[in-house]
Amino acid sequence: MNAIFNVVSMEEFKRISTIEVAHTTWNILQTVCEGTKAVKINKLQQLTTKFEIDESVVVDENPSDRELSKNADLQEAYNKLCKVVVKDAMNVDIGLKKIASLELGIVTKKWICVAIFKAIALLVIVFCILCYLLKRRAVVIQGSDETNGENGLLASLSLDPSINMNEILNDGNDGARFSVISYTSVMAATSNFSLENKLGEGGFGPVYKGKLAGGQTIAVKRLGRNSRQGIPEFRNELIVMPKLQHVNIVKIIGCCIHGEERMLVYEYMPNKSLDCFLFDSKRSKLLDWKKRFNIIEGIAQGLLYLHKYSRPRVIHRDLKAGNILLDKNMNPKISDFGIARIFKPDELEANTNVIVGTDGYISPEYAMEGVFSIKSDVYSFGVLMLEIVSGRKNNSFYHVDHTLNLAWNLWQEGQGQELINPSISDSCVQFKVLRWIHISLLCIQNNTNDRPTMSDVLSMLRNDSIPLPLPKNQPFSFG
Structure with missing residues (x-):
């Protein structure tokens, strides 16, 4: 170009x-x-x-x-x-x-x-928004289902003639905490009541271990179909237990009603009950001197709370080793309030024509006259103390005619140390254990006025300088 x-x-x-x-x-x-x-x-x-x-x-x-x-x-x-x-x-x-x-x-x-x-980017944002909305909707639906399910169960409870809902539901003044758990949740928690989850069986019915959706481990007491005492006990525990809040009282989480099914749900105690240790030759060795003292003191604190500080005041009426549960740290918790009675503030004792309880733990006045009071629980506590010290079941303390027990005879003969369980005989402080036996005998005296209160018992256990009166008569046991 x-x-x-x-x-x-x-x-x-x-x-x-x-x-x-x-x-x-x-x-x-x-x-x-x-x-x-x-x-x-x-x-x-x-x-x-x-x-x-x-x-x-x-x-x-x-x-x-x-x-x-x-x-x-x-x-x-x-x-x-x-x-x-x-x-x-x-x-x-x-x-x-x-x-x-x-x-x-x-x-x-x-x-x-x-x-x-x-x-x-827009699709991702839309997807995230949809996921959030769906999740929120699921939570709302789940909450609605749970609310509807609880309302339905509460309606079922109100229709049960054995239950007074006004006594169960929290009125805002007594500190009660109570939940109604759906049958579906209980079934899922216990794997349909599988044998692997069965912990044992009592007068009320079988007990199962379970785990709720939130991760909480529970114990489910299921009313047996042939249980005669189940319905009254079920009603009684619903009335009494939600009102009790103490470290040495087992906590009830809620209940479940489905058709003819009646279930009580508690916090789970991994070490089961005290009798599983006391009366087992191998496991009893795990209860050293210190653990046994802590168990005795914890039970005493729980009873003192029931008798004096809880609102309402409660008489347990069935205190025994099988009704003392142990948590993972071997701390004792009083359980099974199926036959417990609520006392008014000014009420000192009550009468009944129906004697309930466990052989060997029933006080003389209750067995013969149907009269019970806080001193009836003190009597049962004295028997339980002797069991903890000796590792022997309460029935073995007494002769066939129930007029004299082994503990009384050994004490009268000055051979109280013979009652101490061999697993703690070498490690314990002997005079302290003998003091325990002495306190136990004071608790199981025949006359209610001679028995100490649980407040007195705790003081005597904690303070060795407090002088102890001598037991006045031979103890009786009925069973």
Whole structure:
């Protein structure tokens, strides 16, 4: 292209009469040679179009031969230039179109990527929002189902003629905490009451270990179908236990009613009951001197709470080793309030025609006259203390006629140390254990007025300097 400018200069174009054509041709040449990459397609097309319009050359009407010759040369040069310019313009136009197309493709791909990214981000946000809404809806539905289930169970409780709901539900003043657990939750927690989860069986019915959906381990006491005492005990525990809040009282979590099913749900005690240790030759060795003292003191504190500090006051009436549960740290908790009785603040004793309790633990006045009071529990506590010291079941303390027990005979003979369990005889402080036996005999005296209160018992256990009175008579046991 530059070779063209070597042949034809600007001055030569200016000398011809077709000045407009020359300038147009020159502009096109200059555009093509110097600024092809920077020129827009439309501008180049405009210049080309203009050039094509002005393609005819206007000359003088009477030119000379020289001028005609010169004009002919210029015309030939001009025609050549036109061909070159048009060809180069077309090539430039095609190149620019390719470049524009390539740039457009790159820009298009870029925007497509941006659009895809935005779409993905939007989908992720929408997905997260949907998940949140679904989860929230599930929680609301679950809460609604649980509320409806609890309301249904409460309605079932209110229809049970053996239960007074006004006595069970918290009135805001007695500190009661009570939950109604659905049958589905209990079934799932106990693996459909599998044998692997069965902990044992008592007068009320079988007891199962379970785990609620929230992770809490529980013990489920299921009313036996042939249990005669089950319904009254079920009702009684629902009335009494939710009102009791003490570290040495087992905690009731709630209950479940489903058709004819009646279940009580408690906190789980991993070491089961005290009798599993006391009367087992191998496991009894795990109860050293310190543990036995802590167990005795804990039971005494629990009874003192029931008799004096709880609202309402409660008489347990069935205190025994089997009803003392042990947590993971071997701390004792009094359980099984199925036959417990609530006392009014000014009530000292009560009468009954139906004697309930466990053989060997029943006090004389209760067995013979049907009279019970806080001193009835004190009597049972004295028997339990002797069991903890000796490791022997209470029935073995007495002769066939129940007039004299082994503990009393050994004490009278000055051989009280013979009653101490061999597993602690070497490690214990003997005079302290003998003091325990002495306190036990004070608790199991026949006359209720001679027995100490649980407040007195705790003071005597904790303070060795407190003098102990002598037991007045031989103890009796009925069973």
